[in-house]
Amino acid sequence: MMKRISLLGSTGSIGRQTLEVAAACGITVGAVTARRSVALLEEQVRAFRPELAVCVDPAAAADLKVRTADTGVRVAAGPEGLLEAASLPSADCVVTAVVGIAGLEPTLAAIRAGKRVALANKETMVCAGELVTGEADRLGVDIVPVDSEHSAIFQCLQGCRDRGEVRRLILTASGGPFFGCAREQLAAVGPEQALKHPNWSMGAKVTIDSATLMNKGLELIEAMRLFRMPPEKISIAVHRESIVHSLVEYSDGAVLAQLGAPDMRLPIQYALTWPERRPGPAKPLDLLSCPPLTFAPPDLETFPCLRLALEAAGRGGTATAVLNGANEVAVERFLKGEISFLDIPVLVERALERVPVMSDPGLEDILEADRAAREAAVGAPC
Template sequence: MMKTISLLGSTGSIGRQTLEVARMHGFSVCALAAHSNVALLEDQIREFGPALAAVFDADAARDLKLRVQDLSVRVVSGMEGLCEAAAMEKADIVLNSVVGMVGLLPTLTAVSAKKDVALANKETLVAGGALVMKAARENGVRILPVDSEHSAIFQCLQGCPDPSAVRRLILTASGGPFFGKSKEDLAHVTPEQALKHPNWSMGAKVTIDSATMMNKGLEIMEASWLFDLPVSQIDVVVHRESIVHSLVEYQDYSVLAQLGVPDMRIPIQYALTWPQRMPSPVKPLSLTEIGSLSFYPPDENAFPCLRLAKQAAELGGLVPAAANGANEEAVKLFLQHKIAFMQIPELVEEAIQRQAPELPQTSAQVLEADRKAREFVLKSI
């Protein structure tokens, strides 16, 4: 199987691992996009030879042009450049792994260009799920999940010809670095402590979301759009070992689970090769080495972001966009030591309360709800 990939977010954790998969299987890369890490992006360009490189930061784009002036690659910048990369004619699939709301417009652009999208940017569906899924249906393209939890559910559903047979989805959560802590224990934790995830190597924003359990709330919203199920049919269980990546319970109470070592290259590769399976660069799972698996209910008192995300999803409309925008801005402030850890859910809750649940008709409405929520957070401090 030969595929040509346009990769958005190539210098991040998911992007780097995607290129490992591409390297192993000989996939070609027609476009690479990054925010500002031009040193790594230059290395990637020299190895994979894309026709286009997009750098979101304009100054960094000018730097990259000088670095690769001996190559035939064309360098573009800003959101316009990111969207150009998302619509590359030669691409068989666009893998979107940029972080945050910046991923929404490139996803919509790729879908409009009739490209299948391997989605690792959960904010796209959290904030703009109605627009994205409608556009995907109209253009006859697939949104293939890259998150390990959604990939697990996607895999467990492959043998289910009747969607009505599904009783519920069960997303697993590692519990992050603060599992077992009380609300009081979390009052004074530092960014450095929150960034020490026990199982996964991820970017800073996603790692903080794991520590607050907001990531699981965002994943509930994403799963609702991907698999066309209400939030009431999506549960969360804390699974410390991160071996069971998620489960599907059917009407007969049979439960199917997808297991594997905690390595993102498995779901990345499956999104790129579906419906086929190919040898993987990860090590095999040994259940005898693991020995035992544990499961716990989530603590929504200590980690209120999970409850708030579900509340935002149930309210619907533009409320998830506001919740997501407030969370993104609050996480930035926490990483800068400007607010406390438990102020993140407080700000998200206020943003939810301030946003009317009107249905978005355009991406501009979604982006405006996002902007207002961020503005509120910044004014609050």
């Protein structure tokens, strides 16, 4: 079990729940970081007394430094501060819970510093999975997934002697708030409706991705990279109850599933305590009070973001970075009321059509693809 963590993105939903797990399991916190949520970060500094606190926004960092001057906690700013937190010498494990491609370089920094990575930033694997896993393999660093679906697969693979025995991975999807809707019903959907997830309490970006089913496409790409599986060996099943978090089908026809209450503290804790298990703050699943468990295929016509993600997964190279960058911009624009819900896949598809795809990219190629995709997603939808 990890004894000391550095937590990147401590003020977000995953970050806050990670601190709950750390407190319950006796894990100390060496660093906390945020973009600019000064008030909440101050509370965390006073509660956990890390050695380092980082605000990426310099003005917010200056404010935090004044607020916490009596604590003795060192405050750093900017992307450099985030990289310092990612490679903190005293930390055993780095939890990467920042949102978007901003998590890529800190994740690489953590790996190069020899830290276990508890990965809660799927965009890192989506944009640069081969690069990240290659570095982890080279340095003998463990990457343990925090996403509930990937944690489920990780757990179901623990007894697997040979990945050749795996027939397929099955990712489950809640279907989001608009499951069963026809496409025309989504034309007038606004952020308030899209942010009402039926099962999970998550940040705004991932909640919108769940509503468009882009989140499941990103997770399929992440699973490809994490578990070294081609896209044709990964399936998606809509499971409204969010009890079965994902499954692994083996070559003999046996299917292993990981079940649990829809509580992110479960996969967070497993990432921090693996290969051990111990009591934690999450309540166990009561099978006798569960609703009937249902499964259905995803609707690619009503939710074209998933189709676009599957196509990008098949193309490989920088196509997945383009997909992710354009989607980040499109979701942000939707949340600001600049575009409609149905415009999100339009902007993503436009970027995929306009930005050239490079095979076997390096870090600079990936970052350039992300930049070009974001540029392509600006402007009125065609």
